[in-house]
Amino acid sequence: MNSLFRKDLSDFKPYEAEVNNCQVILNANESFINIEKQLEEEIINVIKDIKINRYPDPTGEKLRKVYGYYSGADKEKIMIGNGSDELISIVCNTFVNSGDKIVKLNPDFSMYKIYGVLHGAEVLEYDLNEDFTLDIDDFINFVNNEKPKVVFVSVPNNPTGGIVKKADILKLITSVNSIVVIDEAYFEFYGNTVIDEIDNYDNLIILRTASKIGLAALRLGFLITNSALLMEIYKVKPPYNVNSITQEIGALIYENKQVIEDNISRILREKSSLQISLLSLSERINFKIYPSGTNFILIEIEEAEELYEYLKDEGVSVRFFGKGRLENCIRITVGNSDENRILLEAINKFLGDK
Template identity: 95%
Template sequence: MNSLFRKDLSDFKPYEAEVNNCKVILNANESFINIEKQLEDEIISVIKDIEINRYPDPTGEKLRKIYGSYSGTDKEKIMIGNGSDELISIICNTFVNSGDKIVKLNPDFSMYKIYGVLHGAEVLEYDLKEDFTLDIDDFIDFINYEKPKVVFVSVPNNPTGGIVKKEDILKLIKSVNSIVVIDEAYFEFYGNTVIDEIDNYDNLIILRTASKIGLAALRLGFLITNSTLLMELYKVKPPYNVNSITQEIGALIYENKQVIEDNISRILREKSSLQISLLSLSERINFKLYPSGTNFILIEIYEAKELYEYLKNNGVSVRFFGKGRLENCIRITVGNRDENRLLLEAINKFLGDR
């Protein structure tokens, strides 16, 4: 049987999502606000009207129109996906032949590499500087030397929270002969975007997600690009990739833009409070907080593994990386007031037990 397996995947390590039994879950960059409760009656109403015996709209016409209004672009420039993960796979399947190169930053979202490898690409990683900032000119030189088919950059970066200025993103796009994918998964928290530039560059693709605004369970992502690239991408997209329930709930949520904006403001207030508290704690022990344009905070601490295990044993789940550039880093999703309090109390106790 082993002779039937792909030899190039013999040492491949799949992404392993953590099964979480902790009381306080701050490891996956989800929203702590249950938007379902805010719009419960409306959600029940749209679900009741779904004809579950029928296939979903293959292109999500209604959802694309509403998201186009929400995001400030035309529905004809949007593709919907089963999470942005599927859209990353579609991009690779559209443009990458076996042996072609893909470039991603290190560190950055791990799924770029995973889908690249699964599609037979040679995945090259360009290291961010020691402070996790990007030398844009050197990065451009690296890309032009390696000549990859596709370049992936998350802005803001996951997992560091760092940003790349818009002028640097545009410099990148116009300076390389590659498809440049700008993943704006955390756009709502950062506020800046290059979505208004999609018709100005023939090699630009933008990714967005509903997961960070409170719809992680729906698995809903958006791809925005020009008509030429979109036509190629539709050759690869499965016909019924986003189910009807996700489409209808997604359309309802994005129609309620004020609810989303209010929730984002609430999360950012909690983030500010958490940052202040963590900065105060950092004075007791030498750990570093990195600037963040997202709904999470990355800290670097020598005792990262010990702190992670201590928090988990006390019912608080955070993201521990434990290898490479992130060996001593912990990523903390912003929780609600009570969750952040429990987190801080546990960190305080960890420091006191030293």
């Protein structure tokens, strides 16, 4: 049987999502706000009308129209996906042949590399600066030397929280002969976008997700690009990739733009408070807090693994990386005021033992 397995995947390690039994879950960049409780009656009503004996709308016409209004993009330039993860896979499947190169930053979202490898690509990683900033001119030179089919860049960056200025993004797009995928998963927290540029460049693709605004369980993502690229991408999209329940609830949520904006404002207020408290704690022991345009905060501390285990024992789950550029880093998702208080009390206790 082993002779039937792909030899190029013999050493491949799949992405393993952590099973979490902690009281306070701050490891996955989810929203702490239960948006379905805010719109519970409306959600129940739309679910009741779904004909579950019928296939879902293959293109998500209603959802694309609503998201187009929400995002400012033409609905004809939008594709829906089963999370942005599926859309990353679809992009690779569209443009990448076995042996082709793709480029991602290091560190950046791990799924770019995973799907690249699964599609037979040679995945090249460009190291961010020591402070996790990007030297755009050197990066452009790297891309032009390697000549990849696709370049992936998350803005803001996951897991660092860092940003790339719009001018630098446009410089990248115009300077390379590659498909450039700008992943705006954390757009709602950052506020800046290149979605208004999709018709100005023939190699630009934008990804968005519903997971960070409180819909992580739905698995819903969006791809926005120009008509020519979208026509190619539709060639490999599965016909019924987003189920009817996700489409209807997604459309309902995005129709309630004010609810989303109010929730984002609340998360950003909690983030500001958490940053101030972490900064105060960092004065007791030397750890670094990186600037963040997202709903999470990355800290670097020499005792990262020890702190991670301590927090887990205290019932608080955060993201510990433990290797590579992020060896001594912990990523903390912004929680509600009670969750952040429990986290800070646990960190304070940990520092008290030092």
